[in-house]
Amino acid sequence: MGLLNNKVERSAIKPGDHIYTYRAVFTYSHHGIFVGGNKVVHFRPERNLNSSAGTSSDSDFYDSTLSLPSSCCTFPDCGFRKPNSCVVLSCLDCFLGNGSLHRYKYGVSPSVFLAKARGGTCSIAKSDPPEAVIRRALYLLQNGFGNYDVFENNCEDFALYCETGLQIVDRKKKTDNGKTGGSSRKEVKQGVGSSGQASAVIGAPLAAILSSPLKWLIPSPVGVATVTAGMYCLNRYANDIGVRDDVIKVTVEDLAGK
Numbered sequence: 001m002g003l004l005n006n007k008v009e010r011s012a013i014k015p016g017d018h019i020y021t022y023r024a025v026f027t028y029s030h031h032g033i034f035v036g037g038n039k040v041v042h043f044r045p046e047r048n049l050n051s052s053a054g055t056s057s058d059s060d061f062y063d064s065t066l067s068l069p070s071s072c073c074t075f076p077d078c079g080f081r082k083p084n085s086c087v088v089l090s091c092l093d094c095f096l097g098n099g100s101l102h103r104y105k106y107g108v109s110p111s112v113f114l115a116k117a118r119g120g121t122c123s124i125a126k127s128d129p130p131e132a133v134i135r136r137a138l139y140l141l142q143n144g145f146g147n148y149d150v151f152e153n154n155c156e157d158f159a160l161y162c163e164t165g166l167q168i169v170d171r172k173k174k175t176d177n178g179k180t181g182g183s184s185r186k187e188v189k190q191g192v193g194s195s196g197q198a199s200a201v202i203g204a205p206l207a208a209i210l211s212s213p214l215k216w217l218i219p220s221p222v223g224v225a226t227v228t229a230g231m232y233c234l235n236r237y238a239n240d241i242g243v244r245d246d247v248i249k250v251t252v253e254d255l256a257g258k
């Protein structure tokens with residue numbers, strides 16, 4: 001297994017592992033928690049959740065590429081979800097579709113983290129024991145994980161939370177006083193979610209990076225490509241839940257019991 005490849009065989013994954021697969025020809029990955037018994041708990045947009053409140057292009061995008069088979073012939077409970085919940089139980093085959101299986105890495109060193117070519121494949125944060133991870137995933141399957149948001153609350157955030165119990169403080173505050181409804185969620189500061197995918201897409205202002213203590217990590221800017229790659233990596237580093245100072249451990253009961 002190479003440094004840049006987390007691909008694993010099915011026989012190699014264990015209950016409690018954070019797994020992911022690439023969809024739509026490598027444009028993004030879909031994440032979930034393997035809970036054993038050939039089952040995966042994952043977080044995906046609820047197809048009809050927001051249909052009456054205008055359309056979201058994010059959801060449309062995910063719906064068109066992420067749709068699971070409506071009937072699974074292997075497991076009768078495949079596709080189980082609570083009403084209005086975005087947390088789904090699927091069998092491994094339906095979760096993967098035609099994609100290959102990868103395992104997310106935890107507790108990697110900063111140098112390995114920065115060497116990864118793609119966001120959303122590893123974290124500096126350490127994962128909790130498998131029993132705790134599975135317990136969180138199954139609890140959230142019963143109690144929900146809030147609304148799906150491609151940037152602030154996506155499948156990778158869900159899996160990251162199950163593995164580490166870490167939540168970004170700002171997001172929690174936002175949820176607590178989110179009386180103004182959905183639009184207020186867009187005002188969350190640029191820190192957005194903890195997932196590598198979202199931070200890779202959004203990027204951070206160059207000035208913010210240059211003024212950060214991480215600036216010494218930027219290679220000499222010999223070209224635009226170098227600078228861009230450096231910014232990309234640094235932004236991922238600054239957003240990783242393993243190094244952020246605005247993350248706290250939240251019990252699954254506190255998270256779901258709102």
Ligand SMILES: [Zn+2]
Nearest residue numbers: 072078091094
């Ligand atoms: Zn299935």
